[in-house]
Structure formats: structure tokens, C-alpha cells
Amino acid sequence: MTPERGERADAARNRRAILAATEELLATLGPEQVSMERIAAAAGVGKGTVFHRFGSRNGLFLALMQERAYALEDAVRTAPPPLGPGAPPRERLLAFVTAIATVVGRNKGLMAALGIAITSTSAAPASTPSGACHPDTPPGERPVYDFWHSHTSELLAAGRPDLDADLLAHILLGALQSEPILRLLREGAQDRLAAALRTVAASLLDGPPP
Amino acid sequence: MTPERGERADAARNRRAILAATEELLATLGPEQVSMERIAAAAGVGKGTVFHRFGSRNGLFLALMQERAYALEDAVRTAPPPLGPGAPPRERLLAFVTAIATVVGRNKGLMAALGIAITSTSAAPASTPSGACHPDTPPGERPVYDFWHSHTSELLAAGRPDLDADLLAHILLGALQSEPILRLLREGAQDRLAAALRTVAASLLDGPPP
DNA sequence: ACCGTACTGGACCGCTGGTCCAGTTGTCCA
């Protein structure tokens, strides 16, 4: 996606190959079966290359997720209403939640893999090679989730300042990593999920003050 | 908890020691740091014993969760309203959701550990030794979650037959394994979580038909 | 054409979840 100034041509090619291989393996194999060695083999590169590029297993999955979610983030910032700026919070939230369901539905395997992202034992590599920044998990930073959360939280708060928007947004988004829901998604329940998320969002915005 | 007819005295003692050790380690160390070997050492038994008794890592965590959640399951079936039978669905659901927040708040580490429960590579041991049944994860069976889900779903459906109670219950419960929420819980947000869950439940029950 | 360096890949490491089985010990019956 980003040619990344100064990135060598072969490096870029390999990066794309690794991301593509990861995506394909995740789509067919379940995250536990997808080892770094397998990804490297499928991409036709060595294991060391994968780690050099993405820092860790989580870093790889995170980078892939960022790429998959970029279009949505962009749309939220620049697209016409109701997804983009301009519409009232209620409409924007319903549109956003629907869009999220689509993204998640297209990347079930990735979501499952990201669910397992709790710790990273080792520190990030000392020096950042080339100009590129490692998407390794720096403490407390998960770009995609953070954006989704803050956007949801803000819209919720805009519509209902009396609610605990922060925590409610976590609840809404927590569903997206829950194993039972990912299973339903695998069985094709994407529209059902979108509708349910819309129901929750609408109920919260319309509901009575507690 | 259950003396389990036919279970040998030393076996029972070891089982309790293992569960206690697991709980203590999970309370202080974060699920990634808690290995089976460590649990065995902390309990003063061999690794083989742990596996013989609980089948797998997941089996062990599941057994511990079942024990921790038993009191709640019992209360739901036999306690006086509003938690037990007899109260209107709305009150029961709010009480249940509050009780769940308490249980989860007391077992954050366990919840985090159970979040990572996707696959089991090997089959269960061929024959069930002694009379006891292995609490190994048989496909699609997670006793505690299943009970929580069906109860939530039924109460939701009783109050609002027009909603997708099944999926909405998954959303409500999905929050309990989400990493950001478990972090907030670690910072003492248990009451906040309970309140937020009540808000969602109440909004769903009171909200307008979509 | 050349040179410095970013990039590469596979051998290597510590550790994990899980298996196995020879030896031990509780329990039941005579």
C-alpha cells in the first residue's frame, strides 16, 4: 500500500508476498495452524526476513490488519455522509458499525489471530532499520482498534453525553474478537452481525437515561 | 468441590492443589507466563499428573472456571428473585449481568486465559480413566459460557421477542473476554463494567422496535 | 563498474504443550 520512501524494491516485493501469504493462510487454516515458518515458506522467503520486516507475529498480523482497515479509516475521515463527517451522530454510528461488520466479515481469520495479542516478551529491535517504522506492538498501541474505539466512543458520547461512552464502545467492539461470534461469521452471519450491532447502537442512543 | 465417587483420596488432594496453584499463579502472573510445568511445580506434583487429570491446558482452565462459576449457576436456578426464578425478565437480566461482572472481576486472569481457547490439536484420551469425565474441550462445548449465553439469550428473548436475542447475548458476553475491558477491570473498573452491561441490557429491553 | 549497506535466509536457541510408561500407592475383598 505505502511504497515507503527508501524501501528497496526487493524488500517491498517480499513485504507484499508475506502479507499476501499470511492472508491466504489465515483464510483457510485457522490462526493456530499458521506459524511464522509456514508463512515464510508460503511467501517464498526465509523466516528471518519475516521477523526483520514485521518484528514479531503480532506485528505481522497488526500490519495486515492496518492495511485491511485503512480504506475504512480513510472513508470515515473523507467520504460523504453518513459514513464521513457531516451526518448526525446516530446516522454516522449506524453506518460505521455496519462498515465494521463488513471489514470483520472479510477478515475473520485475522480477527481471530489478533485476539491472541496479549504480551510480547522481547523488546523491539534496537534500531529501526531503513526509514520504515516497525509495526511491532508498542505498549498499549493498537492502531486499528484504537481508531475504531475512539470513533465509536465519540459518536456515542455526542449522541448521549450521559452514558459511559468509553466502556460501552469497548463492549460493542469486544464482540468482534469473540470466538462464538467469529464462528457465526464463518457460517455467513455477517448481515446478522451488522444488524445486531446496529440494534445495540440504536438502543443505546435512543434509550432512556438510566 | 465434587468428591466424585470413586476418586482416590490422593487424586482428589492433588486435583485441589493443582486448581489452587493455577488460580494463584493466574492472579499474579498473566496467562502467558503461567505454563503447565510451572503449575505442576507450584502444586507440588509432576507435569504428567496435571495432564492426566485435566487433559490439556484448556481443560484445566475450563475446570477452574466451572468451579468458580458454579455458585452463580446454582443461584440462578434456586436463589430468590431477582437473580433466581420468579422475577420479570428485565429485573432478572439486570441482576444476572451484575452478578456476572462480579464473577469476572474476581477472575480476570482466568478470563484472559480462557480467551485463548480456540483449538485443541490432539484428540481427547481414548478411554476416560476412572469414573470422572475429562473436562477437555469437546467440540463446541464450553459449559460456563454456554450457560451464561443461553440464560442471557432467554431473558432477552422473553422481554423482547422481536430481537435477535441469540446474537445480542453473544455481543453482551463477548465483552468479558476482550482485552481492553480486562485491562480496565484490572484497574478496578468492576462496578463501571456492571453498570455498562446493565445499560446495554436495559436499553435493549426498553428500546424501540427497529 | 563499483561500493556500502540494507536486506536475506537458514541454522540455532530456549521453551512450550503434550505423550509415555515404569514404578508407586490407595482401595477393596477375602
Next chain:
DNA sequence: TGGACAACTGGACCAGCGGTCCAGTACGGT
């Protein structure tokens, strides 16, 4: 009380994992 049998025990063992390392390669500016 004692003997016999099965359930239980525990630690050596295994394959495979995520992650590290560094000698060698080949890209791209000049």
C-alpha cells in the same frame, strides 16, 4: 490383616513454536 489389581504418579522425552543471529547477497546511488 494381607494380597492383588487398577488407578494414579512423575519426570524423561518429543516435535514444533516464536524469536535471534550473522555471514553472505544483491540493490541502487555514483
